[in-house]
Amino acid sequence: MKIGFIGLGNMGAPMAANLAAAGHQVTGFDTAAGAPAGVTMAAGAEDAARDAELVITMLPSGAILRAVAGQVIPAMRPGAILCDCSTVDVDSARAVTDQARAAGLGALDAPVSGGIGGAQAGTLTFMVGGSVGDVARVQPLFDVMGQKTVHCGDSGAGQAAKICNNMILGVTMIATCEAFALADSLGLDRQKMFDVVSTSSGASWSMTTYCPAPGVGPVSPADHGYKPGFAAELMLKDLDLSQQAAGSTGADTPMGALARQLYSDFVQHEDGRGRDFSAMLPRFEARRS
Ligand code: NAD
Numbered sequence: 172m173k174i175g176f177i178g179l180g181n182m183g184a185p186m187a188a189n190l191a192a193a194g195h196q197v198t199g200f201d202t203a204a205g206a207p208a209g210v211t212m213a214a215g216a217e218d219a220a221r222d223a224e225l226v227i228t229m230l231p232s233g234a235i236l237r238a239v240a241g242q243v244i245p246a247m248r249p250g251a252i253l254c255d256c257s258t259v260d261v262d263s264a265r266a267v268t269d270q271a272r273a274a275g276l277g278a279l280d281a282p283v284s285g286g287i288g289g290a291q292a293g294t295l296t297f298m299v300g301g302s303v304g305d306v307a308r309v310q311p312l313f314d315v316m317g318q319k320t321v322h323c324g325d326s327g328a329g330q331a332a333k334i335c336n337n338m339i340l341g342v343t344m345i346a347t348c349e350a351f352a353l354a355d356s357l358g359l360d361r362q363k364m365f366d367v368v369s370t371s372s373g374a375s376w377s378m379t380t381y382c383p384a385p386g387v388g389p390v391s392p393a394d395h396g397y398k399p400g401f402a403a404e405l406m407l408k409d410l411d412l413s414q415q416a417a418g419s420t421g422a423d424t425p426m427g428a429l430a431r432q433l434y435s436d437f438v439q440h441e442d443g444r445g446r447d448f449s450a451m452l453p454r455f456e457a458r459r460s
Pocket of ligand 1: 177178179180181182183200201202203204216229230231232235239256257258259283284285286287400401405
């Protein structure tokens with residue numbers, strides 16, 4: 172398939188490289204990043220999109236997605252599909268889909284879970300909003316870049332699932348970190364804490380897969396000085412999106428609101444910037460009274 176890929180950063184580059192390695196003809200564009208393996212670079216976003224049957228975007232924010240969509244939609248050929256894999260607000264996802272459909276294109280919001288490791292290994296989970304027909308056409312490409320695809324509903328449903336998932340993740344990471352800090356102050360060995368909680372009712376992905384305590388559990392950013400991984404700034408972005416969505420829909424999300432506040436303090440007023448989101452554990456350690 173001829174694929175245009177716009178946004179070749181930490182996530183986009185390995186996703187595009189995997190598509191090229193699977194035999195697809197990938198033309199990329201990025202305002203800063205270089206060419207991933209097997210990808211031909213275009214001079215602009217329109218050039219990457221013009222001949223493509225599928226255009227994938229992997230961009231930092233909803234505002235940038237809207238700007239890029241405004242450039243590429245008029246250049247795309249009729250019947251092609253625009254598939255955004257970035258994490259953005261639901262309103263931007265729906266606005267871009269509406270614009271694409273009005274231009275005779277297919278459109279999907281298909282944010283991912285699995286991080287940079289999952290992007291490299293081709294094991295991402297895609298959560299997808301859009302029509303059954305558009306999902307079916309892109310499914311073979313999702314299968315190259317990932318190992319699971321959930322069709323969540325029509326336009327915006329993928330982003331809705333993503334921000335709900337990451338709100339849970341932010342809350343469970345904070346709960347896991349403050350529980351380790353409490354265990355420390357009770358004199359409980361961290362390995363014993365892991366052994367119990369990882370197989371008990373307090374278990375979550377934050378404990379079992381991404382344990383925030385160095386030297387305990389599977390290898391995680393905690394074992395590399397909290398180098399991201401998944402940066403605290405990105406978690407703050409996702410918690411901002413969930414609070415924005417809660418505000419606009421009237422949903423009551425007090426734990427999500429508190430998690431957003433803690434990550435906001437961590438990134439803006441403490442030492443969280445540039446650190447993995449699991450560095451909440453040293454934050455709690457440092458704040459012991
Ligand atoms: P990144 O900053 O590494 O990559 C974004 C890329 O977009 C950069 O290379 C940038 O130069 C490019 N870009 C910016 N404006 C552009 C424009 N107008 N035209 C073309 N290219 C442009 O970010 P990332 O980590 O790859 O994340 C991308 C998206 O995926 C974000 O929405 C993020 O929330 C989401 N995400 C990231 C992770 C992760 O672990 N990093 C996991 C899941 C989802």
